[in-house]
Amino acid sequence: MEQGTSILGQALISQAPIAAWTLVAVAFIALGILVYVAIRSRTRRGDLEGTVQAFRSLDIEAFRNLVDSAEEAFLRDNLPPKKFREIKRRRAWAALLYAWEAGRAATALAKVGQAAQRSLDPEIAASGVQVTENAFRLRLQSVRVSLRLLTEILLPDLRSRSLPPLVDQYERAAETLFRLGRFSSSRLLKN
Amino acid sequence: MLLGVLAVVLYKRLLYREFPCFFAYVLYEIAKFIPLFALYSVQGVTGKQYAYAYCVTLLLSIVLRFGVIDEVCKDLFRESQFLKVATRRSLQCVTGLLLGVGVLLAVYAPGGNSARWYAGIFVVNRGAAMVQSGLLLVLLLFSRFLGLSWRRPAFGIALGLGVLTSVDLAYSALRAEFASEVGAELLDLLVTSTYLVCVSI
Numbered sequence: 032m033e034q035g036t037s038i039l040g041q042a043l044i045s046q047a048p049i050a051a052w053t054l055v056a057v058a059f060i061a062l063g064i065l066v067y068v069a070i071r072s073r074t075r076r077g078d079l080e081g082t083v084q085a086f087r088s089l090d091i092e093a094f095r096n097l098v099d100s101a102e103e104a105f106l107r108d109n110l111p112p113k114k115f116r117e118i119k120r121r122r123a124w125a126a127l128l129y130a131w132e133a134g135r136a137a138t139a140l141a142k143v144g145q146a147a148q149r150s151l152d153p154e155i156a157a158s159g160v161q162v163t164e165n166a167f168r169l170r171l172q173s174v175r176v177s178l179r180l181l182t183e184i185l186l187p188d189l190r191s192r193s194l195p196p197l198v199d200q201y202e203r204a205a206e207t208l209f210r211l212g213r214f215s216s217s218r219l220l221k222n
Numbered sequence: 223m224l225l226g227v228l229a230v231v232l233y234k235r236l237l238y239r240e241f242p243c244f245f246a247y248v249l250y251e252i253a254k255f256i257p258l259f260a261l262y263s264v265q266g267v268t269g270k271q272y273a274y275a276y277c278v279t280l281l282l283s284i285v286l287r288f289g290v291i292d293e294v295c296k297d298l299f300r301e302s303q304f305l306k307v308a309t310r311r312s313l314q315c316v317t318g319l320l321l322g323v324g325v326l327l328a329v330y331a332p333g334g335n336s337a338r339w340y341a342g343i344f345v346v347n348r349g350a351a352m353v354q355s356g357l358l359l360v361l362l363l364f365s366r367f368l369g370l371s372w373r374r375p376a377f378g379i380a381l382g383l384g385v386l387t388s389v390d391l392a393y394s395a396l397r398a399e400f401a402s403e404v405g406a407e408l409l410d411l412l413v414t415s416t417y418l419v420c421v422s423i
Contacts (some may be wrong), residue, residue, distance in 0.1 A: 050327065050330075050395075051395045051396055052395075054327075054348065054352070054390040054391060054395035055395055055396060057352075057391070058351075058355070058389065058391040058392035058395070059388070059392065061355050061356070061359050061384075061391070062384075062388040063383060064362075064363070064383060065355075065358070065359060065381065065384045065388065066358060066385070067361060067364060068362045068366050069362065069381045071376070072365065078268045113323065137369070138367065138368065138369035139369065140369070141368055141369030141370065142369045143369065145301070145369075145370070145371045148301065150227045160301075163301065163302060164302060164303075164304050166369065167302055167304055167305050167308075167368055170367070170368050170369070171308060177280065212243060216326075
């Protein structure tokens with residue numbers, strides 16, 4: 032018993048410097064990430080044209096089909112379980128890529144919206160507020176959807192509840208973006 | 223000296239209105255140097271008395287730094303009511319998680335420094351630095367993830383404090399563990415240099 036306690040004690044003592052060096056490593060990794068993120072954050076700018084392009088290029092109807100619960104029920108009823116799991120994983124994976132791209136488009140949209148908020152034109156500034164709020168909502172929505180899709184990839188047999196309304200949010204965000212695009216040119220947004 | 227210049231700049235640009243806690247922190251950092259230096263120079267003061275004074279000033283510094291992080295956070299989310307609400311809970315979770323890790327570390331890795339209570343100060347500072355640098359890192363990553371744009375002063379404060387707390391974390395972890403005089407002097411020099419860089423940011 033005593034021997035066991037002393038071995039445990041020795042192990043804890045020898046672990047202490049390891050904890051210290053681990054914290055030093057953690058601190059320097061944090062430092063590296065801080066500097067990297069800081070440099071990248073300062074160099075990025077909102078680009079209206081690029082963001083409109085990103086929104087137009089995403090086939091949101093295809094995403095809607097991939098996450099359609101009626102289609103999933105049909106596949107579940109008509110396919111053998113093994114085949115169903117395989118197909119569901121593929122569909123969830125494809126939908127995850129769409130959600131990821133929607134999230135990236137939302138980040139770009141937020142940048143454009145914030146640039147528009149600084150505009151001297153009150154109409155553009157007000158539109159910028161709407162764009163930004165929609166972009167943030169879309170970004171967070173895309174995270175929730177991605178997490179749900181990841182769960183479906185890992186556990187395809189799980190009966191999925193309806194996904195958060197990413198498509199509706201995407202359409203709302205796109206609408207505000209196109210309205211902003213009509214109001215202003217990208218030249219104004221650079222100010 | 224640099225902190226003095228920073229305080230003047232904050233005052234002249236009226237930034238003390240937007241960042242009162244940061245302004246108080248800068249003034250406090252200038253003010254705390256005077257009694258600590260006096261205690262260090264006076265012959266009759268023992269090492270333990272100086273360490274007590276250092277401990278008290280350090281604790282106040284930690285509290286003020288949390289205030290500064292709160293200010294930076296409010297400034298970052300100032301334009302979006304939705305984000306203010308949506309991120310509050312996430313940030314509370316992150317803070318709770320980091321605090322938990324800090325407390326666990328304090329219990330299971332209390333430091334091997336021979337002067338136990340002195341090591342305790344560094345363990346507390348280590349935990350606080352971990353929470354603070356973690357929070358600032360999360361804020362920076364979160365802003366990048368959402369595409370939030372920083373205003374220049376808040377960005378500078380967040381980056382400067384982030385670098386300082388990260389180096390402070392490494393410093394406290396090593397000081398809690400090792401008591402060697404030469405090592406301690408080198409570490410002090412490193413932290414002082416970092417401090418100067420951070421104030422310049």
